[in-house]
Structures are given as structure tokens and as C-alpha cells.
Amino acid sequence: MLTDDVTGDGRINIDDLQWQYLKGDGDFRSDEIKALRDEADIIVTNPPFSLFREFVAWLYEDSKKFIIIGNKNCVTYKEVFPLIKNNKLWSGRTEWAGGMWFETKSTEDVDKVVNGINMKNVSSIWLTNIEHGRRHQPLRLMTSAENFKHSKHKEIRGKSAYEHYDNYDAIEIPHTDAIPSDYDGIMGVPISFLDKYCPEQFEIIGQTQGDSGKELGLKPFPRELKKLNPSLRDGQLYYMENGIPQKPYARILIRKKK
Numbered sequence: 001m002l003t004d005d006v007t008g009d010g011r012i013n014i015d016d017l018q019w020q021y022l023k024g025d026g027d028f029r030s031d032e033i034k035a036l037r038d039e040a041d042i043i044v045t046n047p048p049f050s051l052f053r054e055f056v057a058w059l060y061e062d063s064k065k066f067i068i069i070g071n072k073n074c075v076t077y078k079e080v081f082p083l084i085k086n087n088k089l090w091s092g093r094t095e096w097a098g099g100m101w102f103e104t105k106s107t108e109d110v111d112k113v114v115n116g117i118n119m120k121n122v123s124s125i126w127l128t129n130i131e132h133g134r135r136h137q138p139l140r141l142m143t144s145a146e147n148f149k150h151s152k153h154k155e156i157r158g159k160s161a162y163e164h165y166d167n168y169d170a171i172e173i174p175h176t177d178a179i180p181s182d183y184d185g186i187m188g189v190p191i192s193f194l195d196k197y198c199p200e201q202f203e204i205i206g207q208t209q210g211d212s213g214k215e216l217g218l219k220p221f222p223r224e225l226k227k228l229n230p231s232l233r234d235g236q237l238y239y240m241e242n243g244i245p246q247k248p249y250a251r252i253l254i255r256k257k258k
């Protein structure tokens with residue numbers, strides 16, 4: 001914490017920062033860095049993706065406030081998703097669409113150049129346990145009937161009902177903006193719903209990644225359907241469309257709050 005006016009300019013600010021080299025190699029698992037963690041008010045960092053699960057557990061060892069960067073896929077990890085479901089971790093204020101831009105030293109793997117600096121787009125997201133207003137703004141949604149009439153998505157417009165999964169009592173919602181405002185049951189929505197998730201508007205029931213679907217009680221698919229869609233897997237959602245089983249992408253299961 002900054003407590004001294006080192007520069008003597010009458011204010012305590014970043015110019016008064018004092019620093020020293022670490023004794024060790026800076027590994028977050030070392031006692032030296034754990035002691036710094038315990039002292040910190042807020043941890044802001046871009047942890048190594050390969051150690052992401054371990055890093056998140058490390059943050060919760062000392063109930064820290066944090067703002068971290070993760071890969072978009074990390075939200076379905078079995079160590080991370082329960083934290084989101086239980087409102088202990090949520091999206092930062094920045095929306096997920098579009099990824100993040102980082103300066104890169106590479107001269108080949110470059111997505112754009114800004115003022116002579118090579119930039120790379122990475123599908124990264126901010127995750128935090130610090131409150132912010134956007135998280136409490138409910139999504140503005142149309143009713144089912146309005147969706148069937150006005151949706152910009154061709155799979156929804158002109159329909160008379162949402163697809164219902166065959167192996168779980170929930171409806172398939174292929175786009176977050178196609179969530180109906182008037183459905184009281186469980187809905188399967190894309191993972192990108194999570195950056196719009198407002199805990200006062202919806203509760204999260206679970207997800208279908210890995211073994212989670214089996215734990216939620218998704219019924220196994222009848223074996224004869226495998227011929228029609230070889231990608232079917234037990235523990236994954238499917239619905240029938242014109243006699244063919246369809247397997248959507250990974251889904252988060254949500255329900256409107258009463």
C-alpha cells in the first residue's frame with residue numbers, strides 16, 4: 001500500500017511507488033509471492049493459461065478480490081464454472097465479443113499494425129469477483145411470439161416453438177439475443193451468454209461440457225441415432241429436427257428468476 005509521500009510533492013500517488021527485486025523466481029506458488037498475495041488488496045494480472053486452474057484456486061485460498069484475464073474457454077473448466085454458477089466469479093465489465101488486442105513481438109503472427117506496433121487478437125476475457133454495474137443490468141429480451149415474428153436469426157424467425165431437447169427438459173436457444181422473456185423452464189444458451197448474465201434475471205443450472213451433462217441427468221441417446229449423426233455423445237444435449245438428431249455447441253443451462 002502507498003502510505004508515504006516519498007517525492008515530497010504533497011500527494012501520495014504512483015510517483016511514490018517503491019520497489020525492490022524479488023528474492024526468488026516470482027512463481028506465484030512460492031512462499032514469497034504467497035506472502036505478497038496475502039498483503040494485496042486487489043490482484044490484477046494475466047496469469048499463464050497453462051496454470052489457469054491452479055492460479056484461480058490460489059486466488060481463492062485467501063479470498064482475494066481480483067481482476068484477471070482468461071481464455072474464453074476457461075469458463076467451462078470444472079474448477080471455474082461452479083464459481084460462476086455460484087456467483088463467486090463473473091465477467092468483467094468488458095464484453096467478450098471481439099476478443100482482446102495485445103502487442104506482439106512476433107513479425108509473422110500479426111493481425112494488425114497500429115502506429116508501427118504489431119498487434120494480435122486473442123480470445124481473452126476479463127474475469128473478476130469485484131462488483132460492477134453492468135452485471136446487474138438485465139438483458140432486454142423479446143417474448144417467444146416476438147422472437148418468432150421479428151428475430152434477426154433465420155433459425156428462429158417463422159418458427160412456432162423453440163426446439164426442445166430430446167434428452168433433457170429444456171429448450172434450445174442458439175443465440176443469447178433469442179432468449180425469450182416469457183419462458184419459465186430451463187433453456188440451453190451459448191457460453192457467450194455469460195458476459196450478459198445478470199444474477200437477478202437468471203439462475204444458472206449447469207453446463208454440458210465434459211462430464212457435467214451426465215451429472216445433470218441428460219439421458220443417453222438411443223444407439224440407433226448414431227447412424228444419423230455420428231457426433232452424438234452421452235452427456236451432450238441433442239434435439240430432433242426433421243428426423244435427424246442435432247447436437248448443439250456447448251450450452252449453459254439457465255432459468256428465469258421468479
Ligand SMILES: C[S@@+](CC[C@H](N)C(=O)[O-])C[C@H]1O[C@@H](n2cnc3c(N)ncnc32)[C@H](O)[C@@H]1O
Binds near residue numbers: 026027029047049051
Ligand atoms: C499470459 S502471460 C502474461 C504476461 C504479462 N502479464 C502480459 O500481460 O503481457 C503469463 C505470464 O506468466 C508467467 N508465468 C508462467 N508461469 C508462472 C508461474 N508459475 N508463476 C508466475 N508467473 C508465471 C509467464 O512467464 C508469462 O509472462
